[in-house]
Amino acid sequence: MKALHTAATGMKAQERNVEVISNNVANLRTTGYKRQRVDFQDLLYQNLRRMGTETSDAGTIVPTGVQIGSGVKVAATAHIMSQGSLEQTSNELDIAIRGEGFFQIELPDGTTAYTRDGSFELDADGTLVTVDGYQVLSGIEIPEDGQDITISSDGTVQIVDPDGAVVNLGQIELARFVNKSGLEAVGDNLFLETEASGAPQVDNPGNDGFGDVQQYFLEMANVDAVTEIADLISAQRAYEMNSKVIQAADEMYSTTSQLR
Template identity: 75%
Template sequence: MKALHIAATGMRAQELNVEVISNNIANMRTTGYKRQRADFQDLLYQNLRRMGTNTSATGTIVPTGVQIGSGVKTASTARIMTQGNLAESGKDLDIAVRGEGFFQIQMPDGTTAYTRDGSFERDANGQLVTIDGYAVQPGIVLPQDARDVTISADGQVQIVDAGGAIQQLGQLQLARFINKSGLEAIGDNLFLETESSGAAVVGTPGEDGFGDLMQKHLEMANVEAVSEISDLIAAQRAYEMNSRIIKAADEMSATTSNIR
């Protein structure tokens, strides 16, 4: 029976849906994480009686027809790039983006990755890096005797040196994309540019549509626990209903097989 195959596609779809939801919940405390949502599409239809066809020589037509669907497929796991809550951390090198924009990160192979995770450190050379040691671009080097590090809303990095003088170290910049949901997630809170996202547009925080920066703050994941749990319950019920269809189709097939 076709119902067996159709219900099986529904169960597979809800399995993937639960996997997406579980990943969201697992990353509820991940800095800068952006939740995902599973989107589905119906599969091809079999036309047993096509709508719009003539039913007589006088021109009468079939108003609706008969179509039998073949199930469901996963169309995408869209990433929802809404702003997460900003939490105060009290650490000088923690920076949150309030609004549009990603920090630029230089990878070991020379490519540029992008992140909303502003929990930065400085390495043995004083360079501003991620917690995995990847350099933040443009490069900022903090002297060994640097104190009172200040990062302004527009990305200017200043320190007070050993002599008590204010020293300008550099300017942080942000990158934004026409379609930021088209970025490819590679783990470690990093994204890569793709054909779908479009090329990165680099600019100064607080200008030309870019968000501004907040020192001593971090952006939390944009995952809402109540929403994820309700989606999980809905996915579980949909899975159960599809499994019942398989059971009913099996019982109907057994009844047919037992007819004498």
């Protein structure tokens, strides 16, 4: 009886769905986190009577046929790259992106990673780094005697030197991708380029469709708690219904085995 195995695929798929939802809820307050959504696909079909086949010498054909499906599978867990809400902070090195783009981060092995998490700090050399100490690709170093760090909406970084003069230190660039959902999440709020995402396009904030940056703000996760709870309830009910199908199939097996 195929129903037993078909319902099992449904339970497994909903188990994966709940795992993704739980990760979204766990990252409800993670800076720059992008929620995931599970995409399902049906499995192969068994053709008991193929549509379009001829049923007589006169050329009459089967209009619909008989197909029995074999269940469901998880096809993708796509990242939804919509804008998260901006939350104001008191840290002058907190930067949020409003619109398209990612900050570029240099990993210890020289690989470039990308993030929407703009909670930056300074290392001992005055270089802009992430909370894990990874350098932000900007080439900007803040002098030890620099004061009143200002980051404008186009990414320009300025300070006031001891003489009271405004000094321009450079500009923070952003990267964007044709298919940003094709980026690979690797943890630590970081994404890596893949063949699916395409090569990054790099430019200054505010140019040619790039978003601008907001100092003293951080982008929160784009997770809506109410939506996640509703999805969780739906997944739970779907799991229960598939378990009921397995119980019904088992009872039918039991009835068959008791025939004399």
